[in-house]
Amino acid sequence: MELLETNPAVTHLWVSRDSASKPVGDVISGDVAREAAAGVIGQLRGLGLARDGAIVVERLHIILSAAAERAERDAPGQGADALIWEELEQNAGEETRLSVSYLTFMVAMLIASIGVLVDQPILIVGAMVVGPEFGPLVALCVGIVARQPRRAGTALGALLLGFLVGMMATVLFTWAMTAIGLSR
Numbered sequence: 222m223e224l225l226e227t228n229p230a231v232t233h234l235w236v237s238r239d240s241a242s243k244p245v246g247d248v249i250s251g252d253v254a255r256e257a258a259a260g261v262i263g264q265l266r267g268l269g270l271a272r273d274g275a276i277v278v279e280r281l282h283i284i285l286s287a288a289a290e291r292a293e294r295d296a297p298g299q300g301a302d303a304l305i306w307e308e309l310e311q312n313a314g315e316e317t318r319l320s321v322s323y324l325t326f327m328v329a330m331l332i333a334s335i336g337v338l339v340d341q342p343i344l345i346v347g348a349m350v351v352g353p354e355f356g357p358l359v360a361l362c363v364g365i366v367a368r369q370p371r372r373a374g375t376a377l378g379a380l381l382l383g384f385l386v387g388m389m390a391t392v393l394f395t396w397a398m399t400a401i402g403l404s405r
Contacts, residue, residue: 222249224264230257230296232288244274252281252289254296258305278308310363317360317375319382326353327387334391338398354380 225231234251241248253261258278265276329351336344357379364373 224268225249225251225261228253228257228261230254230292231261232292233286241274246274252284252286252292254289254293255305256293256298257296259307262305262307276307278305310367317357317372317379319379323353323379324383324386326351327383328390330387330391331394334395338395338403354383357383 222234222236225234231251231253234249237248237250239245239247262276262278265271270276329348331348332351333345333348336342336348357376360376361373361380364370364376
């Protein structure tokens with residue numbers, strides 16, 4: 222509590238004593254300027270909170286408060302530039318799992334093949350927008366930077382399998398369109 226109270230980037234701090242039952246303890250809540258979040262999370266981890274309890278981060282989209290404005294002003298850096306590594310790692314972990322929806326969206330490469338067949342670049346761009354490969358690419362980069370070979374390998378596998386499925390579907394689709402005379 223003392224750590225949070227003395228940090229100028231933390232505001233709207235409150236404690237609910239003995240309100241948590243699993244694990245037993247206090248619930249402390251507060252708003253942290255985004256640009257200071259990584260530092261605050263690191264300090265809380267250093268106290269063992271992630272091991273003995275939990276650190277929960279929620280993104281707030283609107284805060285109408287003079288105190289929040291002061292906290293943002295007093296925090297070093299810009300909120301738009303702030304990287305919360307824990308958030309990036311969590312999202313990257315979720316993006317590496319192979320799923321039916323991921324593979325289905327990888328088949329969106331068909332949109333690009335139609336764009337090539339009918340000479341419409343906008344369809345190629347549309348396929349890039351719909352494609353889900355950004356998540357595994359982020360996970361691969363996080364795995365490499367954080368030296369987490371398992372995460373990097375899982376992400377690389379999702380990328381390779383996804384592209385393989387998408388390319389196979391695109392080739393089969395193109396052959397079918399050619400066979401029925403809809404392409405040259």
